[in-house]
Amino acid sequence: MLTHNSWISPMIYDHVWYDKPPLTYWALMICYKLFGISDFVSRIPNTLIAGASVSLMYHMVYRIKQSVPVAVTSAILLMSTLQFWYISHAVITDGFLFFFSLAIFGYAYLAFTNNDKSS
Structure with a gap:
């Protein structure tokens, strides 16, 4: 290209x-x-999107559970999984897919359960 x-x-x-x-x-x-x-x-784009995915995981779990220890544990568990580590270092499209899927499912859950207090 x-x-x-x-x-x-x-x-x-x-x-x-x-x-x-x-x-x-x-x-x-x-x-x-x-x-x-x-x-x-x-590897820069996938590494950046992996960092954004860990931050988004923390954000989503915190918004759902309202607990910092649970949100931090979720982000650390995501960061420490072998498949996530591989995807964040490889030059493949799955990192962006995971990030946007996490956002879609997380915000859809918040909307359907009326946990979205910001709107």
């Missing part, structure tokens, strides 16, 4: 690749433009 300057269509090995959502590829291209192309830079 970077060599073709194609921001719309995800490309892998010079072939259009519509099987995965483009958000991960866009984040990769932005990092490549800012920091250059390297293995370390390739």
